[in-house]
Amino acid sequence: MPLRPRVRDDGRVSTGTAPLRTIRTLYRSDRHRVVAGVAHGLAEHLGVAPWLVMAAFVVLTFSGGAGVVAYGAFWALVPLRPDDLDGADGAQAAAAAPGEHRSVPLLGLAALAIGLALLLQQLGLAPPGGFAVPIVVLGLGVAVLWRVADDAQRSRWRATATAGGGRAWLRVLLGLTLVVTGAVAVVDTGGGAQVAVQAVAAALLVLAGVALVAGPWVAHIVGELRDERRERIRSQERAELAAHVHDSVLQTLTLIQRNAADPRAVVRLARTEERTLRRWLYAPTGEDPTTLRPALERFAAEVEESHGVPIEVVVVGDAPVDERLGACLSAAREAMVNAAKYAGEDGPVAVYAEVADGQVEIFVRDRGPGFDLASVPSDRLGVRQSVIGRTERAGGRAEVRSSAESGTEVRLRVPVAAPDGSAG
């Protein structure tokens, strides 16, 4: 990533001549994380080695449990680094080693849980009876749940379905089970099973009460957020439309006014604009430009533009453009140019292409005065060479039918290798 600006220690970005001030923000590192990426994020931010930060956390944990508290706070408050800030190499690394940060986290989570247990013991909150296994379980559960939230965030950025709904749910379930088990066990060490059940029931009751009180309020906030988001998307669309209209339609209208005296120029401008607008409105996204339909339409558009004659293209079926079809398309383009040149005054040129039975047929028809192929001097390149010769060299066949009454029709036929699904 040679173009990525370098961030200097004083927080200024230098890309060469004009240094820009940017605000450096602390992010958790998604790429290098062991648990939640706090340590790596901090290390990157401070410019020290990650292991130093990790060691600091461990030491802090043993001195009163502060390490765990700090880690938890960072996890909760510091956002994950969005992908686009991670740079191209980040995406590459993620793609190259997808399992990299999946192998370690259990270890990390366990370390965190043990730290949590130590902390609670320090604070005297740990239940009597030695090492607080239930609390470790509880902590693990919380950590698993937080991880799921992180993953949900990440998959939103990458817009991928790889996070797998089922897997995420499984992890939520696992986390919840751990939390509940841990909580029950904590209470259980204090009293009998009955006490535990009572405590759980009481907790559920409190939760239900909170939900009842806060529910409508939360729903309202969520609704407002959704409305705001929708409004933002709408205004973005409006802005895009306005930009498009300004760049194309308004521009063309101005040109049309200035060329009002030249009807041919006006028609050409209007047609060009119409085509652009149509493509913008109706074009299917992601249409493969290497197939017959878009290729033929592009040629027709070019000829239309350069000669100011409307060309109507109708295509039935589609096929990938190989060498032979490519030659045939060039021949068709030449036929369109001829039609536009010699019959442009006599109405639109009709182009029809059909893919059927292992061959492509292209018809180019005008309503011009027609001509006699036999009387065209053989040294004239136009029809003989660029249309007929080109098609036949590609293993196809070309026919020209021309008469004074019905104009000229060029018919090109060329076999296609693999008949693509003809239903378009």
Place this chain on the structure above:
Amino acid sequence: MSIEQPPRVVIVDDHRMFRTGVRAELGDAVEVVGEAADVEQAVNVVLATRPDVVLLDVHLPGGNGAEVIRRCAPEQPDTRFLALSVSDAAEDVIGVIRAGARGYVTKSITGPELAAAVRRVADGDAVFSPRLAGFVLDAFSGVADAPVVDEELDRLSQREREVLRLIARGYAYKEVAKELFISVKTVETHVSAVLRKLQLSNRHELTRWAADRRLI
């Protein structure tokens, strides 16, 4: 309808300039008995004037052309509809035809051609533009591997296919007739048969195909 009497026409389009333009282009070839700018107005005008032909824009404020057809057709089976649109989207084209329009032409059509199309529709025949012919061929192709529910409605005959291909190549009915050594009347019969299939065939592919293929 006698030859001397020009067809009575209602023009439905939300642009007044366009209505005026069409009226001027058609001239004496037809008798324009009414105009409308939206669905409500169109239904009222059509029911009040009982025209022979309604020139119908596909997109209208308050609905679309198909809506006008659906609301008028039961009351007035004798009124024919000819869709006239700038839209090339297969959805729009197939949609308005399946609602009952007798034909589809694009707004770039010339005055004399439009007048001929109106007369043809008034006589109960169908009018296919090259693009519509292309759409039909595309939609009915690949029938071999799709389940055919109704043999008669779900397939095009060889002859119908030939006629459509020539129309798609830009041939007028007269030229199609000459090319295939048949009469213009026979060409009209074939096109009407295709229109019927297009309107009545239950091939679910037809609708899906149109929805899938949002353009040319």
